[in-house]
Amino acid sequence: MARITKKDIYKQYEIDFDGNGHIYHNKYGWISCLLVDGNEKIGKGVYHFSTLPTNQIFHVVINNVSYDIMGTCTCNCKGCYATKGNFQRFPEKVLPSLAIRTLLIREDLDFVKRAIIAQIKADKISFVRIHASGDFDSLAYVETWQEIIKACADCVFWTYTKYNDAENAFDIFDNANIVKSKIPHYGFNFGHCDYILALYEHLKNMGESVYICRCGIDPQQHCNTCKGCSKHKYVLFLEHSTEYKVNKDPLYDTLKAVIESQDFSEI
Numbered sequence: 001m002a003r004i005t006k007k008d009i010y011k012q013y014e015i016d017f018d019g020n021g022h023i024y025h026n027k028y029g030w031i032s033c034l035l036v037d038g039n040e041k042i043g044k045g046v047y048h049f050s051t052l053p054t055n056q057i058f059h060v061v062i063n064n065v066s067y068d069i070m071g072t073c074t075c076n077c078k079g080c081y082a083t084k085g086n087f088q089r090f091p092e093k094v095l096p097s098l099a100i101r102t103l104l105i106r107e108d109l110d111f112v113k114r115a116i117i118a119q120i121k122a123d124k125i126s127f128v129r130i131h132a133s134g135d136f137d138s139l140a141y142v143e144t145w146q147e148i149i150k151a152c153a154d155c156v157f158w159t160y161t162k163y164n165d166a167e168n169a170f171d172i173f174d175n176a177n178i179v180k181s182k183i184p185h186y187g188f189n190f191g192h193c194d195y196i197l198a199l200y201e202h203l204k205n206m207g208e209s210v211y212i213c214r215c216g217i218d219p220q221q222h223c224n225t226c227k228g229c230s231k232h233k234y235v236l237f238l239e240h241s242t243e244y245k246v247n248k249d250p251l252y253d254t255l256k257a258v259i260e261s262q263d264f265s266e267i
Contacts, residue, residue: 006122013118015111023115025108029063031100033119034112039132041215043222046127049116051102051134052095060099069099072134074162077188098133105137109144120152127230129223130159136166145169149176158230162188179235190237192244193251200258203234210234216246217256 010017016024017033024030035047042048052058052071060067104112119125136142146169149157157176161167170176181189186199196212203210211228214221216238229235238246238255246252 009122010118013114015115015118017118017122025104025111027107028100028103032097034101034104034115035119035123035125035128036132038222038224041222042129042132043224045224046129046222046227047125048129048132049101050098050132051105052098053133053135058095058099060095062096062099062103067099067103069102072102072105072131072137074135074137077190102134105141105144109140113144113147116148117151120148120155125155127224127227128155128157129229130157131161136161136163139165142166142169146173149173156227156230158227160189160229160235177230177232179229180233183234189234190239192239193246193249193255196236196238197251197255197258199236208234210236211262212236212255212259213238214259214262217252217259 005019007017007019010023018024018030021033022030023033035049037047038044039048052069054071054073054076056071056076058069058071060069101112120128130145136145142163142165145157149155149170150173153175155175157170157173158179159170159177160179160181162181164182167178167180167182170178179189183189183199183203186202189199190196191199200210200212209232211232211234213228213235214226223229249255
């Protein structure tokens, strides 16, 4: 009996795969597979699908054609980590990749759906973070991810959103979670120590499922050793900003004690 190859799996979804990490799109030619295995923050083993961040317009050249593309977020968050790291160090590599994905979710959602499902099944991917950068920007795009999640029951998905119409879009799935980025009567789910401590206490008192990300006190912490965001309704983050030195904050030790008291066995 012939062994089923990755090419065979992609072919089932009408996607041409070159066997070396590239798929073919009728408009953009050979492009990298849409899910990327980790990054310096997420860690290996957690794949992500990312688009252009913020609400800015990016000028990008793809296959010698110039595009002006609006980012997929509804705001330009202070200290947005998605615009740092490799985004700044290697813009000639990162920007075109994010731009193509952004164009695809606006022009060819059917291709996006088929390509992602094929990759998950071909590579036996177990964890996907939707949007290491970027956000939902249309209901049709949200519905595409719902179809992907339904087709890939053995894979766990999670994301964060400020897109109001998407907040509860994954509630019907056991294998997917949307962390609520907007907190009623507070604001967003990131900030300095005093804000995070107050917000954590407020949500706990409300009986909500809440978790403070450990990466704020441990630079070696990655999603691949935690995955708390795949479980909790609310996840809080210390501000990702070069201007804010969290370990110099007078409340740092207090916040660190709260973070370390969290039960990892629940994750």
